[in-house]
Amino acid sequence: MADFRYLPITEDDRKAMLKTIGADSEEVLFSDVPENIRFKGELKTEKALSELELIRFFSELAKKNVSTSDIPSFLGAGVYDHYIPSVVDSVISRGEFYTAYTPYQPEVSQGELQAIFEFQTLICELTGMDAANSSMYDGSTTLAEAALLSSGATHNTKVIVSEAVHPEYRQVLNTYARGRHLEVVTVPVKQGTTDLESLSQAIDGKTACVIVQYPNFFGQIEPLKEIESLTHSVGKIHLIVSSNPLALGLLTPPGALQADIVVGDCQPLGLSESFGGPHCGFFAVTEKLIRKVPGRLVGETVDEEGRRGYVLTLQAREQHIRRDKATSNICSNQALNALASSVAMAAFGKKGIREIAEQNVQKAHYASDLFKSLGIRVETAGSFFNEFVIDCGKSVREINNKLLEKGFIGGYDLGRQSDNLNNKMLVAVTEMRTKTEIDEFAKVLEGIIHG
DSSP states (O other): OTTOOSSOOOHHHHHHHHHHHTOSSGGGGGTTSOGGGSOOSOOOOOOOOOHHHHHHHHHHHHHTOOOTTTSOBOOOTTOOOOOOOHHHHHHHTSHHHHTOOOOOOGGGOHHHHHHHHHHHHHHHHHHTOSEEOSOBSOHHHHHHHHHHHHHHHHTOOEEEEETTSOHHHHHHHHHHHHHHTOEEEEEOEETTEEOHHHHHHHOOTTEEEEEEEESOTTSBOOOHHHHHHHHTTSTTOEEEEEEOTTGGGTSOOGGGGTOSEEEEEOTTTTOOOGGGOOOOEEEEEOGGGGGGOSSOOEEEEEOTTSOEEEEEOSOOTHHHHOTTTOSOSOOOOOHHHHHHHHHHHHHHHHHHHHHHHHHHHHHHHHHHHHHHHTTOEEOOOSOBSSEEEEEOSSOHHHHHHHHHHTTOBOOEEGGGTOGGGTTEEEEEOOTTOOHHHHHHHHHHHHHHHHO
């Protein structure tokens, strides 16, 4: 087994290939490389392993990983441990979906196209918007694409973003904006939410859009009604809302509060953390912006015999691949992950999504109250969904290392984003956490902080 090869090319195969191309030996293939710069000797690499040895080697490495399936996790900050119905993997593992590529030929892609159409419909129902695309890479790219759409539609170059928007999303936004020569203005946070006075001062006639997160990065609920009023009080500025789709099962949808574009990441609905991805971004708009939406749109139609069918619509493929005229250069989507989210949403139903969202709120507030009773300082004062900020009074990194030794994955170290947030931890509590786990986590955390 030690000589087992993944590509079983025999010596006779090599000779046949050399003969076909008219070469006497493999050396001839490198004749253009000067002799004096060719590598001589053996590379300092480990010896090749057989398939069985390789499987054993990587299996041992995998055992060293710690995941949320092994120990309770209180880490969120954009990627969460949520319940995923078993039917999700059952459906997306079907060969028809698992191996499907791009549905440019509707006559052979009706199943895939219908699945995408159902995803679009479900996203519209959650967000309260008129139309949604077939998904995008993740939450951060949807937010950046929304800013580009807004700039193109308004012909303005100023993008205002709240500091309470996920810091990694803002980094992606800055990268996109640099290439389009857009000015990105960050509005500060006041008591956990966007500072409305600073926002009002930042808005002017050059503004293309205002971007906020709902719930925001710190878990708190932004006052969307007031933000919308400020945004739409000047010209044709767009309000862009980045949302947690699970939270929208409980919160008033952004569409009902006059948002122009709603984006986000579907990870909380049917997608595992997967150590950071891949995920699935959603992008929803009002009807007036539908022709400027990046990515794909699937529409419902009828064939020559009047039977219902589905097609890519309103956009040509060239819209995404012609750099000079395209509204976006994204021409792919996360169809398999979008399907996973669709299956999860269908399995939960309206009542199920609301119930899960309520559990997130109730358990997070229970944990917050428990922390306070144990003398742990909770910084979050306003309404929040499933995350809140605590002041540990010491290095969060060191605390998390000790928590891991005790069998817990701690919260997010906010000091990684700003020196002003040193010693602050963002704690996430989802429906997956039991009362016993929350109680034990609080007790261990209290001992580490006050010990």
